[in-house]
Amino acid sequence: MTEPAYLVTPQGRRIAHHQTPGRGPGVVFLGGFNSDMQGSKALFLQAWAEAQGRAFLRFDYSGHGQSSGDFRDGAIGDWLQDAEAALALTEERQVLVGSSMGGWIALLLARRHPERIAGLVGIAAAPDFTEDSMWAGFSEAQKAELAQGQVALPSDYGAPYIITRRLIEEGRRHLVLRQPLSLPFPVRLLQGSADTDVPPAVALRLFDHAQGPDIRLTLVKGADHRFSTPDCLGAIAAALAEVLAAAPQPLR
Template sequence: MADVLETRQGRRIAYHRTAGTGPTVVFLGGFKSDMGGTKAVHLEAWARARGRAFVRFDYSGHGESSGRFEDGAIGDWFVDAQAVLEMIAGPLVLVGSSMGGWISLLCARAMPERIAGLVTIAAAPDFTEDSMWAGFDVAQKAMLDREGQVALPSDYGDPYVITRRLIMDGRDHLVLRAPLHLGCPVRSLQGTADADVDVGVALRLLDHATGPDIRLTLVKGADHRFSMPECLDLIVTAVEEVLDLIRG
């Protein structure tokens, strides 16, 4: 059963924590995903086997945490993530998947002294603006303005309900429009067959971010889930490489 952290905003954030040596590895999941996903659970198993400190959690409106998904926005989930990170002592290595990649970048920008390393998997920075809003047709934009929400089909289950608040709040948290310095080792992983986040997004992030040690690995044929055994192995390798660099 998950532990629960109550935030200053009154949200109840469910999390699982594995005791071990630091830096603590923290998994940040994707949009409408949860901490029971393949990548999060695989990393937890790796952490237990290696005696590594590890945390996975659900943003509000996701998984076992409180709230409705439709009521949330990037800023809310960023605050949730910060609350989880603040509960953990010592340096942190963030592993951000899809939207979690965006939120991990926000955390790295907001609390650089805490973030010792960063691994992103199909990172989707600024996706509410560059993918959702940019992809809406005239009718969808009119519906969003008129009704405050629009439903988008999803390959992962029920349609995604996209709210006007999600779009507007996203504009307050963009990371590709202003300087983004990442002073820790960064390893980004991206599949070339990703139908949700184009390779161009990974290249744009690589070009935009500044820092002493930022590397991007493209995996031919890997999709957005990035959950095939060989992809899971690459995630572990990236995390271990970052941890080795921190120790070194």
Template sequence: MPQAEILTTAQGRSLAYHKTEGTGPGVVFLGGFKSDMQGTKAVHLEAWAQRTGRAFLRFDYSGHGQSSGAFSDGCIGDWAQDAMTAIRALTDGPQVLVGSSMGGWISLLCARGMADKLAGLVTIAAAPDFTEDSMWAGFDAAQRAALQENGEVALPSDYGAPYIITRRLIEDGRNHLVLRAPLDLPCPVRFLQGNADADVETAVALRLLDHAQGPDMRLTLVDGADHRFSDDDCLALIETSLEEVLERCGTA
């Protein structure tokens, strides 16, 4: 596999990335919380882009994968800033963003913060506002006290070592909520969600669809699909949804 290239941001963070040249609108994959650009969906979409001649970008947020920094030092604002910097610096023209889990939240922040770079949007098990609505709302009194007193709390994870959740992550998340104010998505949008997702409830996808405003939004619920959304059928659905968005971009 080719070695990742490095983009240095104005904040001094080094972001690792892989870029595929091709036709536009390009596609940018935005990964999830503590995930990286070597994940199944990112690599699958890169192969799809190479096969179809489409421009494609995958990268690691700071504190993730091969990029610089410690994961526990980061927050939603940092990672959204990383994404916007990478999109501005490494892509040409409007892009279709594919956001997975936390990447769905990041993609919505990008849509709000750099609308000129948005051609379309596909989210996969999007987790907007999860630091507030899932983490903080789910903390018991002891966990909230530990967060305030110690600056962090450990949460068990089904994906490996416990997540260290910092007070900065929670407090910064409140500055980047997208479900409390108007959310305009003036482009083709496809939300994908599994009903067997143990991390993001179907209610979140329904709330997002109900809250966002746009001329071409659809939510697809997949029976039995979990949060990974990475089996063959789910990957095929991601491709189909992306191709539909790209086709509609061309006729918008």
């Protein structure tokens, strides 16, 4: 497997990434919470982009995959800074493809850097999950434990997640569903009906809340949070192709 390249963020974090050249608008994949850029969706999208001659970038947030840092030390704002540093590697405007937490990061990038965004595809996007899913779902005992520094949550994907007090408190500085959210470019939201990590109600809330001229939500019956079956991957490719076709093309 090809070794990644590395960038160093202004904060001194070392971020692993794979970037392939091609025409614009390019595509940037933003992964989920405690995931990495070697997942099936990231690799599928890279292959798809290469077949299309489309520029593509995938990367690991700090504390994830091959990047520097400890996952437990990170928070939404850190990972947003990592994504901003990765976005700075690209030229022209980009289509962001955000999976789960990556959907939240994509929305934050769109809010901060609208001039760099040509479109957005959300895959089981999880905006504000630290507040609306984690904190809201904690028992009083878990909240008391968190006040001491951290709490462990069971995971369907392996070892328990260690959730820190900083993750919850810092996440409150980056909520996107409490104020107007303008998305003035093509947006496609994909959501599985059988997703128990980020249920369809989250997608519907985002769909209702976001403001923009071309926002569509597709609900896939029976799909779970991984959203990585052949049919789901095909739906991602179709949504991305639709966004790219509708996005303004770079000047020649």
